[in-house]
Amino acid sequence: MTSIAVIGGGSWATAIIKILSENNVSIRWWLRDRAAVEHIRKHHYNPDYLRDVRLSPRKVKTFTKITDALNGADYVILAIPAAFVQEPLAALTPKHFEGKRVVSAIKGMIPQRHILVTDWVEEHFHVPIDQMCVIAGPCHAEEVALEKQSYLTIASTHEACAADFAQLMSCSFVTANPLADLYGVEYAAVMKNIVALACGISHGLGYGDNFQAVMVSNAMQEIKRFVDAVDPRERDLSASAYLGDLLVTAYSQFSRNRTFGNMIGRGYSVQSAQMEMKMIAEGYYAVNSIYEMNKQYGVEMPITEATYKILYEREAPASEIAKLKLRLR
Numbered sequence: 001m002t003s004i005a006v007i008g009g010g011s012w013a014t015a016i017i018k019i020l021s022e023n024n025v026s027i028r029w030w031l032r033d034r035a036a037v038e039h040i041r042k043h044h045y046n047p048d049y050l051r052d053v054r055l056s057p058r059k060v061k062t063f064t065k066i067t068d069a070l071n072g073a074d075y076v077i078l079a080i081p082a083a084f085v086q087e088p089l090a091a092l093t094p095k096h097f098e099g100k101r102v103v104s105a106i107k108g109m110i111p112q113r114h115i116l117v118t119d120w121v122e123e124h125f126h127v128p129i130d131q132m133c134v135i136a137g138p139c140h141a142e143e144v145a146l147e148k149q150s151y152l153t154i155a156s157t158h159e160a161c162a163a164d165f166a167q168l169m170s171c172s173f174v175t176a177n178p179l180a181d182l183y184g185v186e187y188a189a190v191m192k193n194i195v196a197l198a199c200g201i202s203h204g205l206g207y208g209d210n211f212q213a214v215m216v217s218n219a220m221q222e223i224k225r226f227v228d229a230v231d232p233r234e235r236d237l238s239a240s241a242y243l244g245d246l247l248v249t250a251y252s253q254f255s256r257n258r259t260f261g262n263m264i265g266r267g268y269s270v271q272s273a274q275m276e277m278k279m280i281a282e283g284y285y286a287v288n289s290i291y292e293m294n295k296q297y298g299v300e301m302p303i304t305e306a307t308y309k310i311l312y313e314r315e316a317p318a319s320e321i322a323k324l325k326l327r328l329r
């Protein structure tokens with residue numbers, strides 16, 4: 001039986017565990033919150049996220065010590081927002097990861113370093129890049145909880161590695177397909193969160209569906225320009241791992257990033273929007289990383305620039321979106 005450690009106790013970790021539990025696996029789940037661990041052991045659901053998801057005590061064991069969760073695991077899934085992933089893993093060394101495959105379920109970048117999570121894991125824990133995957137595709141945890149038909153893309157530089165893990169992430173309501181484009185998929189997943197923020201901001205300002213459709217079309221071109229600059233290769237950006245993920249985050253009621261942006265458009269400060277939301281909007285951190293990274297690449301990125309100026313330079317949302325309006329086609 002495949003043993004899988006899941007690191008993180010939020011909505012996506014909970015949804016991933018629900019999917020994995022449909023297969024013949026044993027899950028070793030680390031959460032930082034001791035009270036949540038006690039609650040799950042006693043009541044078999046996560047009290048803080050997706051409370052309707054029942055967790056099989058036979059398949060899912062919870063841990064408060066991260067090394068215990070990793071013990072004997074074949075896979076380690078990282079499912080904590082990128083901004084916070086370094087702290088819980090700080091005590092781990094390359095030895096803890098020896099012989100394990102690492103899967104990033106994170107759609108964000110390491111903020112202080114402006115690097116992808118897989119690059120950080122390779123650098124920090126010496127996990128070979130071909131032993132890593134990312135979980136991508138248009139898929140909200142809330143819909144997984146409701147068993148609504150969903151699709152995931154498992155990307156890796158090594159197709160067989162992606163294919164193995166895709167099998168574990170497939171079940172009656174989830175189809176997971178492998179794809180050999182780790183970097184393209186990972187960057188696109190980071191960038192779609194920035195676009196969702198921009199869509200939310202415009203919506204909060206009163207812009208309508210016509211404007212948003214143009215924003216999303218322009219965003220796809222912006223993502224293509226950036227991804228082609230950082231990792232040039234043949235790829236079909238209309239595939240669901242790229243375009244599908246952008247669409248779901250830009251339009252869905254469940255999108256954390258769009259919700260956060262919407263509050264900013266309605267006049268909330270960054271701090272008050274963060275306090276209002278229990279969940280994390282990765283795009284807030286990602287926009288800083290992509291903006292900083294792009295100083296090196298010089299790609300034309302009007303949507304990223306406008307979002308950065310609103311969130312980090314405290315420019316007025318209305319005037320930044322008005323300027324952006326003139327750059328969209």
Ligand SMILES: NC(=O)C1=CN([C@@H]2O[C@H](COP(=O)(O)OP(=O)(O)OC[C@H]3O[C@@H](n4cnc5c(N)ncnc54)[C@H](OP(=O)(O)O)[C@@H]3O)[C@@H](O)[C@H]2O)C=CC1
Nearest residue numbers: 009010011012033079080081084106107140141279280282
């Ligand atoms: N939700 C979704 O539908 C999807 C999410 N993702 C990605 O999954 C990743 C996780 O997001 P998601 O589960 O939605 O996030 P949530 O906001 O639902 O949960 C955040 C998790 O991170 C933990 N956390 C917050 N701050 C810290 C910290 N300082 N140190 C350690 N842990 C911390 C929280 O712990 P605590 O509960 O104790 O506060 C919680 O377990 C993100 O990269 C997101 O982009 C990808 C696809 C879909």
Ligand SMILES: O=C(CO)COP(=O)(O)O
Nearest residue numbers: 137138139249255256257
């Ligand atoms: O990546 C996600 C869905 O694919 C989740 O991010 P949002 O909640 O911002 O849409």
